[in-house]
Amino acid sequence: MAHGAVFGSLSVPTHCKNDEFSLQQRERNPLLRLFPAASHRHPARKPAPIALTTRASLSVTKEFVLRSFRDRRALKIISGLQNFDKENVASVVIAAEKGGATLVDIACDPDLVKLAMNLTSLPVCVSSVEPMAFLSAVEAGAAMVEIGNYDSFYEMGKQFSSEQILKLTRETKKILPSIALSVTVPHTLTIPDQVILAELLEQEGADIIQTEGGKYSNPSEPGVAGLIEKATPTIAATYSISRAVKIPVMCSSGLSAVTAPMALAAGAAGVGVGSAVNKLNDVVAMIAEVKSIAESLGLSKAQLLEKSTFSQQ
Template identity: 80%
Template sequence: MHSSICMPISPSSHPLLKPNHNPFLGDCLSSRPYLRLRRRASVTTRALLSTAKEAVLRDFQERRALKIISGLQNFNRDNVALVVTAAEKGGATHVDIACDPELVKLAISLTSLPVCVSSVDPSAFPAAVEAGALMVEIGNYDSFYEMGVVFSPEKILNLTKETKSILPSVILSVTVPHTLSLPDQVKLAEMLEQEGVDIIQTEGGKSSNPSKPGVLGLIEKATPTLAAAYSISRAVKIPVMCSSGLSSVTAPMAITAGAAGVGVGSAVNKLNDVVAMIAEVRSITNSLGASAVRHSTSEERALRR
């Protein structure tokens, strides 16, 4: 992964470098004499961005990340505010919103969680990062599928390369489309890892039409994304986020399958009431917590044998 910065960044103009801008950076960038020296300031900037990156990725490394997604084309401020509030109060670790600077400002006024922005237009990312986003995501393609638009591996690789050239030091997540065969999904994930992507996200809920009600239906709906998470997580070393079609029933299965975290969208953002949204996020959070306890216990048992 790259750690250099393409263009000089002014500590006074870039939001990641403003005092108290984000809890992941704290007060490290208050005015000090040594910041007047360009070379040392550059070293400090890279170190702080690296520290922030480590903090944002920590939940993935600990395999307990929960990202709540408001939707790539959801620019409804009221709904986004409800989703962000639910993520904050429900115990999520990250929130994912449309790539819009004003929505980013709204989100960071409501939560201390790392804000991710989603888009398929790399040129839109810098303004969102300037506004305070700490992650960018190429993905959440569901709304495009509804219009008959699909994304080829070549297209995704080109979008990735463009994004890395614009924002080499910002955390980048890329979704692998479920429209590809499972072997092709794995192959694309491996190429994305080589390009320096930080997180691979899976999907598949839209391609699944459960035939059973209740728990059986929830498991059916999650099957494509669970299969992708299982296969991809065994082919790459970077974290895999299992997303699309998940619920409190299937989120723990994603972690067991090899995912480092889960992404949840419509199960939360389609609800009409913030209380219901918070309850759903809390339910998923609790299910992941119970899964972590079971996973830890089984590891301890294995060590005692």
């Protein structure tokens, strides 16, 4: 099935406007109620930390977002930090919604956030390495921010040091102290150094530590053996980090329905899946892949109940 056919049947918007966020939509989606309607906002001004009057509501949302991690059953579907293709992002969001995920992770762009929120009742996470960019995405409705998904930067030869990650974390916490924050520990560090960085990130107030590494693993075996080999780096990091910190650890990168349960067994509170879903060319295939992973984690029935609870809040 081509993207166009799916979008035609679902009437997916090709662009997002302020008038899409009607009173009815804001009543239906709790995240939209955290911010004033566009017509009531003040003129543009220098970005500042979220107002104190909003923080109580954000804290409630944060607790809800983190619940699936604390229950050790989080499944995040990732479209990609630099993926601004609206059709592909929409397909990934639809797959996450229909496949049984607990949240979806997209590029840090307010228009993409609005698009995603028109397609799903799942919490929307945005990824970036620019803390100030999170502000507009959170105002658009993002419920969680992620410093990570560095793959596209590695391809350009850019790596991130522990000092850089800590600086980004401090800046983000200063700007958005009440938003759920996930931080990825770079796979380019040795595992002992990843553990040290994770401990420091916990001290800085990160809510979730995410691991990575599978994309750069080159399996020597095909089939199931290759899938296990590909996931080994991120699962190894998860095992070590989860025993050093008290906050939840999300195992991400190179995972599949075969290896996702292994990540939980290694100590993960949830898994993040990107290329196994977003590289597929058919939204039906994407949904099937998400369902397969969700079922391997035992999420399907629980997620239906959780999503119903979230959409009614």
